Amino acid sequence: MLKLLEFNYCPRCGHKLESGVKTRPACGACGYIHYRNPAVGVAVVVIADKKILLGRRKGSYHGRWCIPCGYVEWDEEVREAAIREFKEETGLEVAITGICAVHSNCHDRERQTVGIWFFGRVTGGRLKAGDDLWEAAFFPYGKVPELAFPTDRTVIEDLKRAGCL
Ligand SMILES: [Zn+2]
Structure with a gap:
């Protein structure tokens, strides 16, 4: 208690x-x-040639990789938050094209979140890691590096099963 x-x-x-x-x-x-209550996190899944865009983290979970993500700010709409975070972290502009997955993230009991993974289509910008990421790169399913979050693994496994990766 x-x-x-x-x-x-x-x-x-x-x-x-x-x-x-x-x-x-x-x-x-x-x-x-x-x-x-849990905070709300948003992530954007961008897939090209059956490869998924991942970022290597600078801050928490340092050095491990994640699907580019961030927190929704107060007064911010979830899709706008996803677009903003993705741009900050990858340099790429995206259009949100759908919802990929929703999960509760309880791996850190003290900082629980509800995560929403959107599908995104790149509409502009140039791939360049920024903000909370050391680097950002596309990976085929078989070469996905060590991930920071178990739910990202779940999302990637589901994408593989669905034939997206
Ligand atoms: Zn009181």
Whole structure:
């Protein structure tokens, strides 16, 4: 339970938080309930000649690869977030052409996310790793390098089964 209490005191009135209903910390003084929900992550799957574009990560999961991704900002529409993140990380402009997959990412229990993988079609730009990536490159299924996230592996396996890779 204590792990859930990222706040020990009510951010509204300063009273000590207690365990509330459904394990949500709650304030016995003012009724404030501290909801904790997963963040939303977005990724874009771009496939060319049966190869998928992956990026090698700089920050967390340093050196491992992922399908280019990022977080949705407050007030940002999910597709716009996916297009923005992809451009920041790969230098490429994409049009979103569909939804590839949706998964819960619980590999890091303290930073859980719901991930949405979109299919994208490149519409412009030039491939150049930026922002959170060391490099970005296309890989055939058999040469996919060590991945940062188990759900990216699931997505890639499903793409292989569907004949996309
Ligand atoms: Zn309170």
